[in-house]
Amino acid sequence: xxxxxxxxxxxxxxxxxxxxxxxxxxxxxxxxxxxxxxxxxxxxxxxxxxxxxxxxxxxxxxxxxxxxxxxxxxxxxxxxxxxxxxxxxxxxxxxxxxxxxxxxxxxxxxxxxxxxxxxxxxxxxxxxxxxxxxxxxxxxxxxxxxxxxxxxxxxxxxxxxxxxxxxxxxxxxxxxxxxxxxxxxxxxxxxxxxxxxxxxxxxxxxxxxxxxxxxxxxxxxxxxxxxxxxxxxxxxxxxxxxxxxxxxxxxxxxxxxxxxxxxxxxxxxxxxxxxxxxxxxxxxxxxxxxxxxxxxxxxxxxxxxxxxxxxxxxxxxxxxxxxxxxxxxxxxxxxxxxxxxxxxxxxxxxxxxxxxxxxxxxxxxxxxxx
Ligand SMILES: Cc1ncc(COP(=O)(O)O)c(C=O)c1O
Numbered sequence: 001x002x003x004x005x006x007x008x009x010x011x012x013x014x015x016x017x018x019x020x021x022x023x024x025x026x027x028x029x030x031x032x033x034x035x036x037x038x039x040x041x042x043x044x045x046x047x048x049x050x051x052x053x054x055x056x057x058x059x060x061x062x063x064x065x066x067x068x069x070x071x072x073x074x075x076x077x078x079x080x081x082x083x084x085x086x087x088x089x090x091x092x093x094x095x096x097x098x099x100x101x102x103x104x105x106x107x108x109x110x111x112x113x114x115x116x117x118x119x120x121x122x123x124x125x126x127x128x129x130x131x132x133x134x135x136x137x138x139x140x141x142x143x144x145x146x147x148x149x150x151x152x153x154x155x156x157x158x159x160x161x162x163x164x165x166x167x168x169x170x171x172x173x174x175x176x177x178x179x180x181x182x183x184x185x186x187x188x189x190x191x192x193x194x195x196x197x198x199x200x201x202x203x204x205x206x207x208x209x210x211x212x213x214x215x216x217x218x219x220x221x222x223x224x225x226x227x228x229x230x231x232x233x234x235x236x237x238x239x240x241x242x243x244x245x246x247x248x249x250x251x252x253x254x255x256x257x258x259x260x261x262x263x264x265x266x267x268x269x270x271x272x273x274x275x276x277x278x279x280x281x282x283x284x285x286x287x288x289x290x291x292x293x294x295x296x297x298x299x300x301x302x303x304x305x306x307x308x309x310x311x312x313x314x315x316x317x318x319x320x321x322x323x324x325x326x327x328x329x330x331x332x333x334x335x336x337x338x339x340x341x342x343x344x345x346x347x348x349x350x351x352x353x354x355x356x357x358x359x360x361x362x363x364x365x366x367x368x369x370x
Contacts, residue, residue, distance in 0.1 A: 008237030037167035136281030286346035
């Protein structure tokens, strides 16, 4: 909670300048979190009940932000070859007012193709670069593509200052209106710290079991009511003190993460497991490792028992949560995203060589014991 004292306003200015320099965008708004930027933009557009397409396995908070803004989430399937939205996700999708291509796991989404499709169909593009600061997609920096684009600086992100986000756009009017909307958001508070902690623990436990126990998602509507205040808030100027340095350190961090990912590639090369392809320009958020679904949870629990608690299973399919939150919505099937959600674990890449070697060895120990 407001824990930094250095000149926050100057830091916010500097951080926004760095983001502008990277992306060439005209307007950068620092937001309480990426989801707050999405919510505020949809409100500023004045949209209600508009269909907004998201990958079916993105972060649940994007779903919450769309619902809280009064609009309708549409789950889109991902491309089996890349794990990201592609043209096939969009062709044949119901009509969309906006699509949110997401650089999932720090792997670049095919922004050129998606932008061309969006222009031809008059669909707004909201680029979700929450996990992808420092990434390049089709030769352009993350954050430079969308009608507006979102970054996150929350826990575990590549530029992590424990919270915060940014919204970038070239649209002066939209930037002005979003600023107005955000000005009414509540400030970050001790109460929100407590709620965040509670919700993280509950969601961590719930999403482990929501597909095997179909009664569990029935809790989500009540939980959404209790925790929806976590979608939108403002951070005090003091929050941004560390952000300029975190952004400047980014290229070195991205290089380090690429080296750790290459280490996992090498050590797990002959394992009966797969990773998603890393196109040029990736800025790896975590290393996605795909195990057969019947083996995935055993592998994960084994690794946790061996002390590797940083290994996670993000992101599960959002279908059970959406079905519970919006029971009247018809959601087209999303088999690839569901399959990916059931198969994935993520290995840490913000770690050192020795820890990565130990983790790869632990994975082999598990595989040899099966
Ligand atoms: C892909 C993706 N999009 C959006 C978000 C939301 O970011 P924030 O937590 O800053 O709202 C996250 C956060 O984990 C994410 O992983």
